Amino acid sequence: MTDFYVAAPGESSPPVPDGPRLCRGDDMRVVHNAFLWGYERAPGLVRGVAAGDTVRSGLVGRWLGDLDATLHVHHESEDTLLWDRLEGRAPACALHVGQMRAHHAQVQALLHEAEPLLTSWRDSADPATGERLADAYERMLAVLRVHLRREVVEMIPVVEKVLTEAEWQELGEHSMQAIPRSRLLPQIGFMITASPDAGPAMLDDAPTPVRWMYRLFGRRQFERTFRDLFPGEPIPRT
Numbered sequence: 150m151t152d153f154y155v156a157a158p159g160e161s162s163p164p165v166p167d168g169p170r171l172c173r174g175d176d177m178r179v180v181h182n183a184f185l186w187g188y189e190r191a192p193g194l195v196r197g198v199a200a201g202d203t204v205r206s207g208l209v210g211r212w213l214g215d216l217d218a219t220l221h222v223h224h225e226s227e228d229t230l231l232w233d234r235l236e237g238r239a240p241a242c243a244l245h246v247g248q249m250r251a252h253h254a255q256v257q258a259l260l261h262e263a264e265p266l267l268t269s270w271r272d273s274a275d276p277a278t279g280e281r282l283a284d285a286y287e288r289m290l291a292v293l294r295v296h297l298r299r300e301v302v303e304m305i306p307v308v309e310k311v312l313t314e315a316e317w318q319e320l321g322e323h324s325m326q327a328i329p330r331s332r333l334l335p336q337i338g339f340m341i342t343a344s345p346d347a348g349p350a351m352l353d354d355a356p357t358p359v360r361w362m363y364r365l366f367g368r369r370q371f372e373r374t375f376r377d378l379f380p381g382e383p384i385p386r387t
């Protein structure tokens with residue numbers, strides 16, 4: 150299988166500053182894989198709900214609402230804690246940082262577009278609204294396939310040279326604090342599902358309370374949600 154995280158023809162990367170690697174940015178791929186996994190399924194999940202089946206639209210809509218909120222928080226963490234530091238410490242990457250900010254603005258506009266559609270569709274299971282929502286998710290996936298890939302390829306090598314491990318951890322903690330535990334725990338299962346190679350190691354590195362809570366409650370919540378969303382599909386081991 151070819152690696153998704155490679156530069157496309159015509160894309161350039163900023164120069165990577167000299168010096169030792171100060172932090173490991175591998176976990177960005179794991180997080181991004183989870184978003185890609187979710188948004189690849191979003192249009193099909195919405196279109197698969199029968200007209201008027203509000204039980205199903207409620208269930209699918211809650212999961213998509215959580216995914217949207219988590220993506221928003223992830224970008225907010227980067228906007229708050231990453232871009233200014235990168236521009237300040239590696240000025241040669243300013244152009245690329247500007248492109249990352251522009252991608253975030255595009256995603257934010259699509260999240261704004263999707264939000265009222267999601268609320269209305271979740272309560273009505275109206276197919277016309279669902280189609281507009283599925284279309285917004287398709288356009289979001291197109292932007293994310295570029296942004297999530299390019300951020301890993303172009304930004305992470307610079308991040309690893311100019312951010313300390315503590316500063317990098319701060320980014321993950323900022324996101325985790327903004328996401329309610331009830332939503333965070335089952336999402337760990339989806340994260341492991343989307344990255345079966347690297348996801349389990351990320352859970353091992355998570356703070357002890359998160360790890361234990363996932364094992365005690367989160368995994369069961371994930372399995373129940375997975376079974377509801379994708380009936381008949383084998384439940385991934387997490």
Ligand SMILES: [Fe+2]
Nearest residue numbers: 177223227300
């Ligand atoms: Fe990211």
Ligand SMILES: [Fe+2]
Nearest residue numbers: 224227253300
């Ligand atoms: Fe980003």
